[in-house]
Amino acid sequence: MTHPAPPGAHAAPADCASEPIHVPGSIQPHGYLFSLDDAGRIVQLSTNAAELVTASAGVSASAQALLGEPFARIVGEHASQATLAALAEPGSDGTPRLVGTIADPRDMRATRETRDMRVSGTDASTGAAAHPPLAIVVHRYDGIAIVELEPALGTADVFSSLYPLVRTFLRGLQQSAGVDDLARLAASEVKRITGFGRTLVYSFDDEGNGHVIAQALDPGYASYLDQHFPAADIPAQARALYVHNRIRLIADADYASVPLVPPLHPATGRATDLTWASLRSVSPVHVQYMKNMGTGSSMSMSIVVRGQLWGLISCHHESARVPAFEVRAACEHIAQMLSLQIEACEDRTQAEYRLELRRRLSRLLAAMANSEHFVSALCAEPHDLLGLANAAGAAIVFDGRIVTVGTTPDTAQIEQILSWLDGQSGEITAVDQFAQAAGVPFHHDAAGMLAVSISRLFRNYVIWFRPEVVRALKWAGNPREKLASQASALSPRASFDVWTEVVRERSLPWHAAEQEIALEFRAALLDIVLRRAEELAQLALELGRANEELEGFSYTVSHDLRAPLRHIAGFADLLARNESDNLSTRGQHFVERIADSARFGGKLVDDLLAFSQMGRAALHKQRVDMNRLVGELVADQQRDHPQRAIEWRVAPLHALTVDPVLMHVVLRNLIDNAVKFTRNHASADDPAIIEIGCHAGESDTPLADHDIVFVRDNGVGFDARYVGKLFGVFQRLHRFEDFEGTGIGLASVKRIVERHGGQAWADGKLDVGTTVSFAIPRTAAAPPAQNGALDGESAAAAVARLASVSPDTQPFRNVRKPE
Numbered sequence: 001m002t003h004p005a006p007p008g009a010h011a012a013p014a015d016c017a018s019e020p021i022h023v024p025g026s027i028q029p030h031g032y033l034f035s036l037d038d039a040g041r042i043v044q045l046s047t048n049a050a051e052l053v054t055a056s057a058g059v060s061a062s063a064q065a066l067l068g069e070p071f072a073r074i075v076g077e078h079a080s081q082a083t084l085a086a087l088a089e090p091g092s093d094g095t096p097r098l099v100g101t102i103a104d105p106r107d108m109r110a111t112r113e114t115r116d117m118r119v120s121g122t123d124a125s126t127g128a129a130a131h132p133p134l135a136i137v138v139h140r141y142d143g144i145a146i147v148e149l150e151p152a153l154g155t156a157d158v159f160s161s162l163y164p165l166v167r168t169f170l171r172g173l174q175q176s177a178g179v180d181d182l183a184r185l186a187a188s189e190v191k192r193i194t195g196f197g198r199t200l201v202y203s204f205d206d207e208g209n210g211h212v213i214a215q216a217l218d219p220g221y222a223s224y225l226d227q228h229f230p231a232a233d234i235p236a237q238a239r240a241l242y243v244h245n246r247i248r249l250i251a252d253a254d255y256a257s258v259p260l261v262p263p264l265h266p267a268t269g270r271a272t273d274l275t276w277a278s279l280r281s282v283s284p285v286h287v288q289y290m291k292n293m294g295t296g297s298s299m300s301m302s303i304v305v306r307g308q309l310w311g312l313i314s315c316h317h318e319s320a321r322v323p324a325f326e327v328r329a330a331c332e333h334i335a336q337m338l339s340l341q342i343e344a345c346e347d348r349t350q351a352e353y354r355l356e357l358r359r360r361l362s363r364l365l366a367a368m369a370n371s372e373h374f375v376s377a378l379c380a381e382p383h384d385l386l387g388l389a390n391a392a393g394a395a396i397v398f399d400g401r402i403v404t405v406g407t408t409p410d411t412a413q414i415e416q417i418l419s420w421l422d423g424q425s426g427e428i429t430a431v432d433q434f435a436q437a438a439g440v441p442f443h444h445d446a447a448g449m450l451a452v453s454i455s456r457l458f459r460n461y462v463i464w465f466r467p468e469v470v471r472a473l474k475w476a477g478n479p480r481e482k483l484a485s486q487a488s489a490l491s492p493r494a495s496f497d498v499w500t501e502v503v504r505e506r507s508l509p510w511h512a513a514e515q516e517i518a519l520e521f522r523a524a525l526l527d528i529v530l531r532r533a534e535e536l537a538q539l540a541l542e543l544g545r546a547n548e549e550l551e552g553f554s555y556t557v558s559h560d561l562r563a564p565l566r567h568i569a570g571f572a573d574l575l576a577r578n579e580s581d582n583l584s585t586r587g588q589h590f591v592e593r594i595a596d597s598a599r600f601g602g603k604l605v606d607d608l609l610a611f612s613q614m615g616r617a618a619l620h621k622q623r624v625d626m627n628r629l630v631g632e633l634v635a636d637q638q639r640d641h642p643q644r645a646i647e648w649r650v651a652p653l654h655a656l657t658v659d660p661v662l663m664h665v666v667l668r669n670l671i672d673n674a675v676k677f678t679r680n681h682a683s684a685d686d687p688a689i690i691e692i693g694c695h696a697g698e699s700d701t702p703l704a705d706h707d708i709v710f711v712r713d714n715g716v717g718f719d720a721r722y723v724g725k726l727f728g729v730f731q732r733l734h735r736f737e738d739f740e741g742t743g744i745g746l747a748s749v750k751r752i753v754e755r756h757g758g759q760a761w762a763d764g765k766l767d768v769g770t771t772v773s774f775a776i777p778r779t780a781a782a783p784p785a786q787n788g789a790l791d792g793e794s795a796a797a798a799v800a801r802l803a804s805v806s807p808d809t810q811p812f813r814n815v816r817k818p819e
Contacts, residue, residue, distance in 0.1 A: 075105060102136065104134055135149070361521055375401070390514060665749075711772050716767060
């Protein structure tokens with residue numbers, strides 16, 4: 001049956017996660033625990049340890065009575081000395097160590113010889129041991145010495161006891177092809193060695209959920225193969241213990257815990273930390289969890305890979321079961337060998353994958369190194385770009401452009417992603433549930449996203465996308481269910497029936513190797529971009545010097561040419577006036593041509609001189625009344641051309657924050673051109689029409705915060721194919737014989753407008769007319785222009801104010817991230 005995923009279904013209860021399971025104050029009853037001082041005296045022990053000592057009259061001693069007694073009274077002098085020697089050895093802290101095996105003290109004969117460390121415990125009358133031998137295991141932790149006595153097989157030669165149990169596993173270990181084969185082999189061998197009815201091997205994902213990848217079981221046991229266990233089943237502190245103490249036995253789910261006497265350790269004054277004790281009593285919650293599964297006993301071995309809990313080998317039996325110490329040691333060795341083999345297998349697989357990713361990265365870098373622009377290079381290698389992150393699509397966001405490759409969301413959805421990325425910190429962002437993480441509508445092609453930022457200031461990214469992968473996860477029971485009889489905060493699940501969760505709106509997770517290679521790609525990309533930026537900066541510096549030299553040269557030449565050209569024009573006028581009677585008609589015509597050419601050359605030199613001075617003057621922005629300015633310019637045109645039939649259509653204009661002198665030059669040039677290029681409309685029946693208007697830039701466009709001014713005429717127009725030349729210096733789209741001019745006017749308009757941070761453009765059609773527009777950004781309020789601000793300043797001086805206007809040659813616009 002399929003159920004929707006419950007919200008918070010995988011979260012562990014807070015109370016359970018904080019349960020102090022490492023200091024339970026008790027042990028399981030199938031063994032005995034002692035704490036000794038440096039002299040070998042008992043300072044703390046489990047209460048069941050008293051049953052190992054029988055008084056001469058046959059009366060058992062109490063645990064309290066054994067406090068302060070030498071440990072030799074329990075195990076004999078020889079075993080006690082070996083135990084103290086093991087505790088004194090370096091490296092005994094936190095590392096349980098087998099001292100040896102002894103017969104159960106209750107089965108030892110009265111003679112001293114029978115107390116030696118060998119399996120000799122037999123009942124004197126029957127010749128058979130009444131109790132199993134005991135293994136002595138010791139360790140130090142938290143400054144105290146702990147000794148555990150656990151049931152053992154009793155073989156003195158530990159190697160001959162362990163090796164037969166694991167040799168089959170050793171043979172098959174290197175023959176396994178992958179992790180799944182290794183897990184199946186381990187499950188089979190552990191079940192064979194221990195005799196438990198069911199053995200599972202499961203791994204943990206990044207969220208801590210367990211997934212059963214192998215099992216071996218007897219008939220009648222429920223199968224959990226390919227099922228998932230929620231992370232809440234194993235709280236965080238239990239996982240931490242699994243990393244340290246890598247084997248845990250619960251011999252009987254119905255056991256009654258055995259308390260320690262005294263409850264607090266005399267040396268520390270607090271409960272004894274039993275992290276490394278194999279006899280440690282377990283949480284009542286987990287015991288109830290076992291009962292809910294129908295499990296009478298269990299044993300778990302940790303699979304630790306690279307210092308992290310990778311998974312568990314978990315054994316279950318329907319009834320109580322106490323595997324001997326040697327059997328448990330063999331299983332622990334199997335888990336350790338399995339951990340090493342899994343680590344080697346994963347390392348090999350990851351190394352091969354990383355190598356393939358680096359091959360793709362090398363090809364991408366080679367393509368970028370041989371290309372003028374890295375965006376074009378990446379788009380030319382879509383297979384390697386997408387393969388770099390095993391993605392279905394990618395987007396390159398650079399200089400205000402969005403270029404996509406493969407299967408990606410549309411531009412509007414990518415803009416949403418960019419807005420979210422702008423708020424993220426770090427060099428890389430990887431999510432496999434993007435819609436949930438960003439709080440935006442789900443898109444199938446962008447269920448997962450991996451992005452690297454290639455600028456701290458600007459919105460420049462490379463983003464990889466993965467589509468949704470719908471998966472059905474089989475859980476071993478609904479993780480939300482609690483025992484009705486227990487408090488809700490500390491109760492395990494009551495049912496382990498298959499509970500299916502359909503996972504949607506999620507992509508495959510991003511592999512660590514993919515994130516690492518993405519960071520390497522980012523570093524290499526930054527290096528290429530930085531190198532290109534340095535080359536461009538050097539080129540700009542050289543161009544700047546060349547421009548300065550050219551401006552200086554232009555200024556010098558034009559300045560030096562002004563006087564000779566004026567002299568030529570002046571002497572030509574004198575010659576025409578004073579010597580006209582002595583000149584032939586042809587000579588007079590030549591003199592007029594000389595004078596006209598000299599005057600045109602003088603005007604050209606004046607314009608060139610003014611243009612060469614750009615870059616030296618500063619802007620003086622003020623709030624300018626555009627209606628008044630346009631009205632004055634129109635009135636000038638009407639005075640200068642009283643005979644022209646011109647219909648002026650001037651709409652109300654917005655006030656602009658601009659340099660009043662330079663704005664006067666802009667509008668004068670545009671109106672002059674409109675008057676000049678409408679000469680083909682000379683009669684009252686067919687008048688020239690010149691419109692001047694202003695409107696706000698449209699929203700959702702780059703000019704949304706600009707005011708746009710336009711001058712439109714119904715003149716000769718121009719061929720739209722050559723609009724790119726219209727604003728160039730000395731560029732003309734009409735013959736000089738038809739329309740006079742030097743070709744600098746519109747170039748000046750463009751530079752002045754761009755100096756104000758705006759844009760200028762033109763639209764036209766031959767014999768229909770021309771519209772020249774410019775946009776000025778809105779800025780903070782500025783003082784109004786003073787009346788008469790233009791008085792006393794010549795046109796040449798006004799043109800000279802076109803200083804420091806440097807057209808932006810960058811092909812794209814950089815978009816800054818929000819502050």
